[in-house]
Amino acid sequence: MSNADTKAGLSRPQMAWRAAQDLVDGAFVNLGIGIPEMVADFVPGDRQIIYHTENGILGFGPRPAEGEEDPDLINAGKKPVTLLPGASFFHHADSFAMIRGGHIDYCILGAMQVSASGDLANWSTGAPDAIPAVGGAMDLVAGVPNVFIITDHVTRTGEPKLLETCTYPLTATGVVKRVFTDFGVFDVTASGFVLKEIAPGVTVDMIVEKTGAAVEIPADLKVIEVPDTV
């Protein structure tokens, strides 16, 4: 699935790998649908992470072998999962008490747009004919202290997704802490986006050109070192 040959920057698995390095041992983590789900494949082996899915499981594991699926054992993306030792089930109000009550340490989600003040738009383009659907996104970002975003740096048509101000309907204001894109790792600070690490093959000029907001470039900019296995 690597797209590293066709364009500069990290592939999707490499973005997921990079985000996985920032999860601390013992953390409770909720992963969104899509690229965020891949994060679980790349957590360093010496760290134990407990995964939460908002439909009511803590401690679920990978997809079961074919033929072993159980329609009553699924994740929030409605995909079959397995249970790890120590897993638990709970009802929806308890599940969102874990989220809103600040008990889940990290959530990693996709985004349509992120603003320099940490606003997130990831549930609706606001198109008049679209069926609005929000799910648990607004609860997750309102309640989880560390909201991480994994997203391509630009849209399919090349428009920046990191902006001064989001133009799509918001999911929440001022919640995003860190953004992992194919171009690099960005922290959202009181003064806006700060580039923490840059992807191999990507230049600062490319980032400045493809970002719709000011980006602070630190003097000691680090290049992401992706292992050959990812």
Next chain:
Amino acid sequence: MINKICPSVEAAVADIKDGATVMIGGFGEAGSPIELIHALIDQGARDLTVINNNTGNGQVGLAALIGAGRVRKMICSYPRSSQSKVFPELYRRGEIELELVPQGTLAERIRAGGAGVPAFYTPTSVGTPLAEGKEVREIEGRSYVLEYGLKADFALIRAEKADPLGNLTYYKAARNFGPIMAMAAKTTIVQARQVVEASGIDPEVVVTPGIFVNKVVEVADPAIESVLIEQGVSYP
């Protein structure tokens, strides 16, 4: 002697009237009380307000109830999926109302409704279109939106084991909305895979105490929504 066991799904849903508000358990197909929903279609009640996380899949279960034109309004968090065709079509034609609620707010509104809490403040949706027109209050320096509790005339839920007093256990992630919907409805109707005698569930493992349950019907081998869809089933 309390005995909440009903002889059939037909008998269990017989009292649901036109215009009723009905909570239906399940998250996607997990925990969906599909036999009770099909019995409700056969029973014929219309003009329903239905509360569920989604809007069903294919042409079975909740999607079939909506497709049969029995639902006036859906209250849900995620009315789309790869296999939901019925709701989007009706919605685009303006033939069904939608109240879109963030998933955790939906769960807490149901819990509050069942717990005698008329309203609560939540940080979810502050500053978004879903908070428009709602009261916002600052508490200890953070803004919160006022949301109201949800109650229903009926709840239809699927459990694993039930006893004649209505005590329930659930199966895996099929639990989802069952315990809170059972609390929030005036009449809670349960389809259970296994009905056992009163001593058949250890009190330590009861998830929903029988006080929240009114009717129980055994459906030993419930249909699986995704299997029905794969088989091309369209209910009725």
